[in-house]
Amino acid sequence: MEMDASVKTTTYSQSGSSIDYSSDINAISVELPEPDDYQSLNGFKYLPAWPAVNLEFSGLTFEVPDENNAPKTKKILRDIHGEFRSHELSAIMGPSGAGKTTLLNLLAGFGSFSSSGEILVNNNPRDMRIFRKMSRYIMQTDILDLQFTVSELMLLAANLKLGNELKLEQKIEVIDEILGMLRLKGAQHTKTDKISGGERKRLSIALELVNNPPILFLDEPTTGLDDLSSSQCITLLKMLASGGRTVICSIHTPSAKIFEMIDKVYVLAEGQCIYQGSGVNIVRYMNHIGLSCPLTYNPADFIIEVACHEYGNGYHNQMVEAVRNGRVFRWSPSTEDGKKTPTKSDTTSGASTFYEIDQFEEEMNPELLISKSSWWMQYKLLLVRMMIQMWRDKFRPRSNY
Numbered sequence: 001m002e003m004d005a006s007v008k009t010t011t012y013s014q015s016g017s018s019i020d021y022s023s024d025i026n027a028i029s030v031e032l033p034e035p036d037d038y039q040s041l042n043g044f045k046y047l048p049a050w051p052a053v054n055l056e057f058s059g060l061t062f063e064v065p066d067e068n069n070a071p072k073t074k075k076i077l078r079d080i081h082g083e084f085r086s087h088e089l090s091a092i093m094g095p096s097g098a099g100k101t102t103l104l105n106l107l108a109g110f111g112s113f114s115s116s117g118e119i120l121v122n123n124n125p126r127d128m129r130i131f132r133k134m135s136r137y138i139m140q141t142d143i144l145d146l147q148f149t150v151s152e153l154m155l156l157a158a159n160l161k162l163g164n165e166l167k168l169e170q171k172i173e174v175i176d177e178i179l180g181m182l183r184l185k186g187a188q189h190t191k192t193d194k195i196s197g198g199e200r201k202r203l204s205i206a207l208e209l210v211n212n213p214p215i216l217f218l219d220e221p222t223t224g225l226d227d228l229s230s231s232q233c234i235t236l237l238k239m240l241a242s243g244g245r246t247v248i249c250s251i252h253t254p255s256a257k258i259f260e261m262i263d264k265v266y267v268l269a270e271g272q273c274i275y276q277g278s279g280v281n282i283v284r285y286m287n288h289i290g291l292s293c294p295l296t297y298n299p300a301d302f303i304i305e306v307a308c309h310e311y312g313n314g315y316h317n318q319m320v321e322a323v324r325n326g327r328v329f330r331w332s333p334s335t336e337d338g339k340k341t342p343t344k345s346d347t348t349s350g351a352s353t354f355y356e357i358d359q360f361e362e363e364m365n366p367e368l369l370i371s372k373s374s375w376w377m378q379y380k381l382l383l384v385r386m387m388i389q390m391w392r393d394k395f396r397p398r399s400n401y
């Protein structure tokens, strides 16, 4: 029981915040002078503003060895093109096996060795050194430490990601703001094995927001959630996008309500793109090519059925061709003044003017690329976390059967 005393919580109160944290996790935070280059953005008072990011890809192909036909390969993605922009919530849709996760992984920078094609970040070739710092990937199954409360995990993430850049009080303010925005304050003292599915998903997002990344990738964020939690999750992602971020998720069959909230829909079928554009335009587009979506039908279900050839085989090639030759782009959301690339003033703070920039890297504040916490600090934090976890696990009440 001695250890229990050492892990008892301390209450910290700053700017209306009243979050309890494990004193062991707090022990590693050291007070430093206030940094100058943080600004108020989106309610995130102390987090740095990143430049907004547009992601463009062309000729993207991904193939794997065909196990049934040894010397041959199987094409998972076939020469696809597209663009995902800042300030937009984009969704990659398609039937099971269409290649959604594969595309999301390639865009996030995983498995790119066996792929071909070009991926551009704000019109420049993607530099993985920078891209890794600015993007976060939230997987379908979140891995959370069950023996910690929501607040403790958030503070650990803040210490790992923000290092000594911020004082403890400032980190607590940041955490408070994020938990407030994601409606997690009610669960802040609850251990993560007790929180609901929707709260778990929001916590996974909250943990990744700690350094305000400009690009978020999410694999099936609504899987396993009920209708209400799903639409709350998508509303939250839309809010993050409207703050200047580029939010890209894969999604299986969204409800009509969720589908309406998506700014840009990218539909895959058999590794090819059959539609990219605004979700609200999809019915008019399909009408245009001779496919009539019944009034009472969910357009998302309808296009997935089309992708599964339920309305015949003739439409697939026609739709792929319309994407290839650019005819489909008239159904895309309009860009401001026809300008697509974010400017220096267009950041995750929510600014929204667009014009050309030549060197994206030059626009970045070099401070953003420097790791905020040293390997030694990370080692100490993770060691303390492991010890607390082992201790709590040892004294966790177990059922007798």
Ligand SMILES: Nc1ncnc2c1ncn2[C@@H]1O[C@H](COP(=O)(O)OP(=O)(O)OP(=O)(O)O)[C@@H](O)[C@H]1O
Pocket: 064, 076, 094, 095, 096, 097, 098, 099, 100, 101, 102, 103, 252
């Ligand atoms: N490394 C690999 N080796 C062999 N096959 C693969 C590999 N990666 C993906 N595939 C296959 O490629 C296809 C697309 O996979 P992917 O996971 O991208 O589909 P998805 O659209 O996300 O499907 P789901 O909605 O079911 O998750 C599937 O048929 C999958 O089995």
